Amino acid sequence: MNLKYQLTRAFFVSLISLTAFASMAALVSADKVVRFDKAIIATVQGLESPWLTSVMELFTWIGSTKVVVVICLLIIFFLYNVLHHRSELMLLIAVVTGTPILNHYLKAFFHRARPDFHRLIEIGGYSFPSGHAMNAFSVYAILAFLLWRHIPTRLGRSVLILFSGFMIVMIGVSRIYLGVHYPSDIIGGYFASGFWLTAAIWFFQWYKERQPRLEARELGRNEG
Incomplete structure (x- = not known):
C-alpha cells in the first residue's frame, strides 16, 4: 500500500476520532446521554447471573494495568526476537x-x-473516559496493526481482526456489566484511544518516509 495513502488515511481517521470524542464529551458534560446510558446499562445488567459475572470479572482483570503490562512485554519480546522489528x-x-x-x-x-x-x-477514581476501554483499544488495535503484514492469508487476517475486536468490546462491556462505567465512558474511551493510536501511527509513518531522505542528506554532507 502506498505510504502517502497510509499517511492520509491515518490523518483522517485521527481527525474523525478526535471529532467523535469531542462530540461525546460535549454530550456527557451537558447531561445529554443520561437516557442512553440508563437504557444500555439496564439491558446489560439485566443479563446478570453468577457465571456471567465471573466471565465479566475475567475480562476486567485482563484489561487491568498489571495484565496489560505483561501482555505488552510479551508482544515486545515477540516483535523483537521473532519478527525482528526494531x-x-x-x-x-x-x-x-x-x-x-x-x-x-x-x-x-x-x-x-x-x-x-x-x-x-468497588473502584475509585473518575469515570470519563474509561481507562480500561482506552487501554484495550490501544493494545489490541496496535497489535493488529503490527501483525497484519506478517499474516499471509485473508482468513488469518480476519481472525486477527475478530480477536482484537472481540477483546476490545468485551473488556468495555465488562465495565458496564460490573457497574463501574457508563456506556458513554466506554465509547468515549474508544474514540480517545482511536485518536491517540492513529495520530501515533501517522507520526510513525511520516518519520519512516522522511528517514531515508534525512540519512541521504547527512551522508552527502559527510562526503562533502
Missing part, C-alpha cells in the same frame, strides 16, 4: 505508555463520577 517497538511503547497518561488527564479534566446504583465491584 522501529515498530518505539511505536508500540509510545502508544501503550501514552494511553494511560492521556486517560489520567482527561479524567482529571471532566471529573465525571462513576455510576453508583448497582456496582458488582
Whole structure:
C-alpha cells in the first residue's frame, strides 16, 4: 500500500476520532446521554447471573494495568526476537505508555463520577473516559496493526481482526456489566484511544518516509 495513502488515511481517521470524542464529551458534560446510558446499562445488567459475572470479572482483570503490562512485554519480546522489528517497538511503547497518561488527564479534566446504583465491584477514581476501554483499544488495535503484514492469508487476517475486536468490546462491556462505567465512558474511551493510536501511527509513518531522505542528506554532507 502506498505510504502517502497510509499517511492520509491515518490523518483522517485521527481527525474523525478526535471529532467523535469531542462530540461525546460535549454530550456527557451537558447531561445529554443520561437516557442512553440508563437504557444500555439496564439491558446489560439485566443479563446478570453468577457465571456471567465471573466471565465479566475475567475480562476486567485482563484489561487491568498489571495484565496489560505483561501482555505488552510479551508482544515486545515477540516483535523483537521473532519478527525482528526494531522501529515498530518505539511505536508500540509510545502508544501503550501514552494511553494511560492521556486517560489520567482527561479524567482529571471532566471529573465525571462513576455510576453508583448497582456496582458488582468497588473502584475509585473518575469515570470519563474509561481507562480500561482506552487501554484495550490501544493494545489490541496496535497489535493488529503490527501483525497484519506478517499474516499471509485473508482468513488469518480476519481472525486477527475478530480477536482484537472481540477483546476490545468485551473488556468495555465488562465495565458496564460490573457497574463501574457508563456506556458513554466506554465509547468515549474508544474514540480517545482511536485518536491517540492513529495520530501515533501517522507520526510513525511520516518519520519512516522522511528517514531515508534525512540519512541521504547527512551522508552527502559527510562526503562533502
